[in-house]
Amino acid sequence: xxxxxxxxxxxxxxxxxxxxxxxxxxxxxxxxxxxxxxxxxxxxxxxxxxxxxxxxxxxxxxxxxxxxxxxxxxxxxxxxxxxxxxxxxxxxxxxxxxxxxxxxxxxxxxxxxxxxxxxxxxxxxxxxxxxxxxxxxxxxxxxxxxxxxxxxxxxxxxxxxxxxxxxxxxxxxxxxxxxxxxxxxxxxxxxxxxxxxxxxxxxxxxxxxxxxxxxxxxxxxxxxxxxxxxxxxxxxxxxxxxxxxxxxxxxxxxxxxxxxxxxxxxxxxxxxxxxxxxxxxxxxxxxxxxxxxxxxxxxxxxxxxxxxxxxxxxxxxxxxxxxxxxxxxxxxxxxxxxxxxxxxxxxxxxxxxxxxxxxxxxxxxxxxxxxxxxxxxxxxxxxxxxxxxxxxxxxxxxxxxxxxxxxxxxxxxxxxxxxxxxxxxxxxxxxxxxxxxxxxxxxxxxxxxxxxxxxxxxxxxxxxxxxxxxxxxxxxxxxxxxxxxxxxxxxxxxxxxxxxxxxxxxxxxxxxxxxxxxxxxxxxxxxxxxxxxxxxxxxxxxxxxxxxxxxxxxxxxxxxxxxxxxxxxxxxxxxxxxxxxxxxxxxxxxxxxxxxxxxxxxxxxxxxxxxxxxxxxxxxxxxxxxxxxxxxxxxxxxxxxxxxxxxxxxxxxxxxxxxxxxxxxxxxxxxxxxxxxxxxxxxxxxxxxxxxxxxxxxxxxxxxxxxxxxxxxxxxxxxxxxxxxxxxxxxxxxxxxxxxxxxxxxxxxx
Amino acid sequence: xxxxxxxxxxxxxxxxxxxxxxxxxxxxxxxxxxxxxxxxxxxxxxxxxxxxxxxxxxxxxxxxxxxxxxxxxxxxxxxxxxxxxxxxxxxxxxxxxxxxxxxxxxxxxxxxxxxxxxxxxxxxxxxxxxxxxxxxxxxxxxx
Numbered sequence: 001x002x003x004x005x006x007x008x009x010x011x012x013x014x015x016x017x018x019x020x021x022x023x024x025x026x027x028x029x030x031x032x033x034x035x036x037x038x039x040x041x042x043x044x045x046x047x048x049x050x051x052x053x054x055x056x057x058x059x060x061x062x063x064x065x066x067x068x069x070x071x072x073x074x075x076x077x078x079x080x081x082x083x084x085x086x087x088x089x090x091x092x093x094x095x096x097x098x099x100x101x102x103x104x105x106x107x108x109x110x111x112x113x114x115x116x117x118x119x120x121x122x123x124x125x126x127x128x129x130x131x132x133x134x135x136x137x138x139x140x141x142x143x144x145x146x147x148x149x150x151x152x153x154x155x156x157x158x159x160x161x162x163x164x165x166x167x168x169x170x171x172x173x174x175x176x177x178x179x180x181x182x183x184x185x186x187x188x189x190x191x192x193x194x195x196x197x198x199x200x201x202x203x204x205x206x207x208x209x210x211x212x213x214x215x216x217x218x219x220x221x222x223x224x225x226x227x228x229x230x231x232x233x234x235x236x237x238x239x240x241x242x243x244x245x246x247x248x249x250x251x252x253x254x255x256x257x258x259x260x261x262x263x264x265x266x267x268x269x270x271x272x273x274x275x276x277x278x279x280x281x282x283x284x285x286x287x288x289x290x291x292x293x294x295x296x297x298x299x300x301x302x303x304x305x306x307x308x309x310x311x312x313x314x315x316x317x318x319x320x321x322x323x324x325x326x327x328x329x330x331x332x333x334x335x336x337x338x339x340x341x342x343x344x345x346x347x348x349x350x351x352x353x354x355x356x357x358x359x360x361x362x363x364x365x366x367x368x369x370x371x372x373x374x375x376x377x378x379x380x381x382x383x384x385x386x387x388x389x390x391x392x393x394x395x396x397x398x399x400x401x402x403x404x405x406x407x408x409x410x411x412x413x414x415x416x417x418x419x420x421x422x423x424x425x426x427x428x429x430x431x432x433x434x435x436x437x438x439x440x441x442x443x444x445x446x447x448x449x450x451x452x453x454x455x456x457x458x459x460x461x462x463x464x465x466x467x468x469x470x471x472x473x474x475x476x477x478x479x480x481x482x483x484x485x486x487x488x489x490x491x492x493x494x495x496x497x498x499x500x501x502x503x504x505x506x507x508x509x510x511x512x513x514x515x516x517x518x519x520x521x522x523x524x525x526x527x528x529x530x531x532x533x534x535x536x537x538x539x540x541x542x543x544x545x546x547x548x549x550x551x552x553x554x555x556x557x558x559x560x561x562x563x564x565x566x567x568x569x570x571x572x573x574x575x576x577x578x579x580x581x582x583x584x585x586x587x588x589x590x591x592x593x594x595x596x597x598x599x600x601x602x603x604x605x606x607x608x609x610x611x612x613x614x615x616x617x618x619x620x621x622x623x624x625x626x627x628x629x630x631x632x633x634x635x636x637x638x639x640x641x642x643x644x645x646x647x648x649x650x651x652x653x654x655x656x657x658x659x660x661x662x663x664x665x666x667x668x669x670x671x672x673x674x675x676x677x678x679x680x681x682x683x684x685x686x687x688x689x690x691x692x693x694x695x696x697x698x699x700x701x702x703x704x705x706x707x708x709x710x711x712x713x714x715x716x717x718x719x720x721x722x723x724x725x726x727x728x729x730x731x732x733x734x735x736x737x738x739x740x741x742x743x744x745x746x747x748x749x750x
Numbered sequence: 751x752x753x754x755x756x757x758x759x760x761x762x763x764x765x766x767x768x769x770x771x772x773x774x775x776x777x778x779x780x781x782x783x784x785x786x787x788x789x790x791x792x793x794x795x796x797x798x799x800x801x802x803x804x805x806x807x808x809x810x811x812x813x814x815x816x817x818x819x820x821x822x823x824x825x826x827x828x829x830x831x832x833x834x835x836x837x838x839x840x841x842x843x844x845x846x847x848x849x850x851x852x853x854x855x856x857x858x859x860x861x862x863x864x865x866x867x868x869x870x871x872x873x874x875x876x877x878x879x880x881x882x883x884x885x886x887x888x889x890x891x892x893x
Contacts, residue, residue: 086846086880225847226835228783228823235782299773374787374848374879427848459788662845665881688792696874699883
């Protein structure tokens with residue numbers, strides 16, 4: 001998700017660090033504006049939009065309100081505000097602290113922070129893990145935290161030795177007296193350091209002396225993920241806990257007619273309503289769209305939910321939720337005009353430019369996509385104590401602690417100080433675990449049955465009740481000038497709007513619907529005239545943020561069209577792109593690097609062809625060349641992918657590469673096989689048997705190079721930028737190979 | 751009451767014989783390293799070893815496991831020293847890690863069957879939606 005950016009330095013200037021000593025340990029935490037760290041929140045409906053970039057009005061007095069803690073045993077404990085969902089963020093954020101703290105990496109321990117305002121990502125003013133924004137958001141403040149603690153440890157040593165601080169140096173978890181060579185460890189200094197004044201402007205380690213930043217340190221979470229000890233949300237177990245399985249109305253828009261009786265062998269059936277701010281599209285506030293079946297193990301609960309005989313009221317409007325009709329409706333809007341059309345970019349006069357020469361017009365089709373993280377949605381809740389001193393404890397694989405806290409406040413009515421949110425490992429997030437429907441359901445069950453409960457969705461419920469990547473139909477009309485450069489580019493994306501589903505009265509352009517298609521949000525191609533429009537599609541199937549969001553749609557259309565224009569001009573597609581990047585040196589360098597890596601223009605093995613594509617999103621630039629063959633009809637074999645990435649400074653280059661590899665696979669699955677269609681409000685995909693993902697034997701060789709970067713270039717994100725370019729690169733290679741242009745994804749519907 | 755041998759420990763469990771082994775491991779014995787991903791033997795997240803062979807357990811009646819040696823990810827080694835675990839760490843395979851218990855047990859099972867590495871790479875059909883397959887392949891080839 002793209003969010004308005006504010007320079008982290010500006011954010012930090014309004015905050016300051018607070019040091020203290022607990023049981024001989026040095027503890028550093030963050031003070032908030034005006035010293036207030038408990039702010040009122042008026043409920044979930046009010047609080048959820050903070051996920052959209054508004055200031056965080058939700059905060060907790062986290063019991064573990066620390067950023068870092070140095071114990072007398074030399075252990076350095078770092079709490080990270082981002083959720084670990086496979087991106088290696090626990091390691092990456094800890095590297096930032098360790099660098100400027102100048103500590104021995106072996107002594108560093110990392111844990112997920114509880115929910116708390118002090119852990120808010122400065123980029124969003126909220127604690128949430130979205131938009132490839134963790135490094136970009138926390139970089140400056142975590143480095144400053146390390147430097148602050150280090151200078152206080154040095155000050156404590158200088159005081160002990162009665163020498164000026166400039167004679168003391170921090171070396172690998174110790175402070176050395178450079179005149180006597182005396183040494184004190186951080187552990188020995190910890191308690192005393194907490195009494196030192198907090199420095200206001202501690203120096204950061206200079207670029208030429210960095211030890212951890214830029215190094216592919218091994219990830220701290222991986223050992224736990226090879227022996228079964230990593231605790232995901234699904235793995236949380238509490239004393240006296242019961243298990244709940246969810247069954248939704250089989251069609252979107254339907255509601256429960258009457259609560260079914262409790263099946264034998266189970267404990268309860270609990271009707272579940274849509275909490276304000278957690279339902280989208282057809283799922284409106286207050287409707288009872290699901291039930292939970294509670295039992296003494298997951299299997300019993302799931303079996304009973306699956307066979308539960310429930311009566312649902314399904315309105316006529318649900319029967320009209322057909323994705324084929326949505327596509328026809330989009331085509332109608334593109335042909336005849338749409339009732340709600342919003343201009344995202346206007347450069348020059350398209351009308352004037354199109355009147356010259358013969359434009360090329362093509363239409364690209366993208367389906368709804370499900371997130372389907374490997375760990376299905378789940379949440380564990382325990383409400384304990386007597387009013388007014390009740391506590392609501394939540395264990396959740398959440399991408400938004402801020403919204404999880406707000407959800408709990410809205411449902412329980414408890415103040416923020418009586419709500420604890422514990423973030424587990426996430427078995428994949430992909431944008432789905434930003435939503436709070438499953439959290440709301442778990443709290444509702446815990447309140448109804450007055451026992452600790454772990455609520456879980458089956459895979460079938462997951463596919464049936466996602467908040468899907470929206471469908472889109474994109475028409476591009478473009479023409480070239482005498483120099484074979486684009487003189488006019490009319491880009492019209494017809495798709496449902498995620499932001500309008502959440503804020504229907506918004507009159508702004510949905511920035512995520514068009515991201516990847518404008519000069520400001522996509523590849524900075526220079527076209528003489530450009531018009532980018534979003535034609536708002538009214539389909540109200542619930543939609544949400546899917547890895548790379550609108551970029552996954554628009555990059556396919558833009559990069560396919562660029563290829564088609566190159567073919568029409570009889571130009572090499574790589575050279576054609578170059579012509580339009582002469583004022584974009586960074587993008588040009590990335591494109592050139594990928595082409596060089598692939599030896600573009602050189603010999604290609606017989607029976608194979610290559611395609612190229614470029615993406616620019618989340619502050620990063622990614623170019624990909626893919627080499628494919630089509631061994632039999634209806635199949636593509638992907639042999640090699642060469643990928644160049646400019647994400648600014650790579651904090652952990654190996655984690656960056658892993659994220660790009662993962663993004664590419666995500667993009668391949670969606671390009672070749674995956675889609676969700678709807679008939680009468682029901683998803684066409686029910687489980688992994690009627691969709692398809694890549695298998696080990698089909699995995700291409702991915703070669704990734706990170707661009708050497710100017711340290712002054714702002715950091716870019718890496719979780720999502722690997723996704724968008726691979727689909728058009730494959731389509732471009734497929735055209736080269738077969739002469740057939742694929743404009744409708746997926747290639748091979750299952 | 752039935753008796754199960756899991757990771758060389760004998761357990762008495764009070765469940766019906768048609769309960770899937772996955773849920774006995776997770777909800778009754780608390781061995782949560784084995785995961786639920788689909789419930790239809792499609793994704794492999796629930797793979798364990800039964801008498802040394804890789805089996806998906808989400809539809810495997812616990813009654814069928816009585817008298818057999820069950821090994822879960824927790825019992826593969828005491829200290830992550832199994833060569834497959836070591837290779838997974840060396841190649842920094844896991845991302846979210848949710849599928850990796852099953853992935854590791856699948857590979858161990860196939861190695862136990864004496865399959866060549868190239869054949870294992872060809873056969874593994876476990877799903878990983880983070881897309882760690884390039885590193886899985888490298889890790890297997892390094893064994």
